[in-house]
Amino acid sequence: MNILHVSAECYPIAKVGGLADVVGSLPKYQNKLGVTSEVVMPFYDNAFTKSNKFKTISSSKVRLGVFDLDVNILMLENNDLGFDLFLVDIPTLLFKDYVYSPNDTERFLAFQIAVLDWVLQKEKRPNVVHCHDHHTGLIPFMMDQCYKYSELKTVATITTIHNAQYQGWFSHDKVYMIPEFDFTQVGLIDWNHQINPLAAAIKCAWKVTTVSPSYMEELKSNANGLESLLSHESAKCVGILNGIDTQVWNTETDNYIIKNYTQKTLDTGRKANKEWLCKEFGLDPKKPLFSFIGRLVGEKGADLFPQIFDAALHHLDISILLLGSGQKDIEGALEMLTYKYKGDYSTYIGYDERLAHIIYAGADFLLMPSRVEPCGLNQMYALRYGTIPVVNSVGGLKDTVIDVEGGGFGFVHHQLNTETVVETMQRATELYDDQKEFNKIRNLIMQIDHSWDSSAKAYINLYKSLKK
């Protein structure tokens, strides 16, 4: 069975968030299970593409409305990713030093058309085209409806929703850019008088998956306008929990962290990482260290961070270290607080993969007060590294973290407001004060298995069951 994953991001080639982690690891684990799983993504202008070699396997033009744009399909050479990687090089649109911008309609539309043009000519056509998020959302529609892709009508399509907040909608004025189709079917790409790629994917893909079972349920009542569509299509929707790449996220071999460790040496290993963090950011290593890593947006609860951190630092004897970037107003407010709580609180506003790994290896607790969390990988990385998660009970967090009071290993709050989060952080500090119990839990969480093994199999079983 041949599977082609289509995505805007893939670790380590280009990463903005968790989508890259999933697309950079799921195919590798699928290949280990005996299927052939490949990835196709845009060719961006970044450190990875500058420092690797690519072979051009075809050069042609892609038609976008009235324009014919140059397109090359490249293949990564000397590849040790665990899957074949193809890249769509459209120099005028995709070869940029960023992944996303405010004007991405043409970029990702051209990408999707170029992918399907290439699939038509591909020697070994896929049995399944597995699309990820709205940037690839029009592919199931185009394969089913566009005349030029009629040979692909029988190829199965899956769309995985990593985040339903973003849907990629654009005006019907641009419909002429989509390859010709029977216009009586235009309703398939419409949602609320706009062309909505995510809605089109939900309508046209043979199956729709979300990255956790709880998120699938939540989407029926909270999906940024797509609730009724998801309820209507629920028979073809299923939630499959993400796994993590246990080769990349391995405390024994992780090259980013200050000191490697095993479950047996977790105390000394984690101490060295914490001490490095505290020295680097001017914090006291004796105090419990709470961290956050991620995008500073409303979904992650980030608008509440300034208030939450202010209250927590005022009431509790703790340190907080934040790594993230996002909304400028939130970044500003979080940086302002560093003056008030110097020595107890610090931030790194930006993106830093190495620092993220060291935080997972050195912080005592990882904060995830998300409003919406389709799966969340951070809590799984934290668990594997021995950092105790403090989470809001939503989506994938609900599926992966059990509170210590229920015999579990983390701290879970069921409301999202300053008081509740600070109370939960206080419970965490009480555990920290009982070092014996604290160590017992750290030891336990490092043993939890969130590898891809079972989820990669679940996807393959789903592919095998595909019938239109």
Ligand SMILES: Nc1ncnc2c1ncn2[C@@H]1O[C@H](COP(=O)(O)OP(=O)(O)O[C@H]2O[C@H](CO)[C@@H](O)[C@H](O)[C@H]2O)[C@@H](O)[C@H]1O
């Ligand atoms: N400033 C920074 N510096 C360094 N590393 C940073 C960083 N900000 C984020 N990261 C890293 O990016 C990844 C974020 O993963 P998440 O799953 O938490 O989030 P995201 O919301 O992007 O993904 C969406 O897709 C994923 C995958 O399906 C779902 O788990 C999730 O719920 C959904 O919102 C982690 O690897 C994290 O370490």
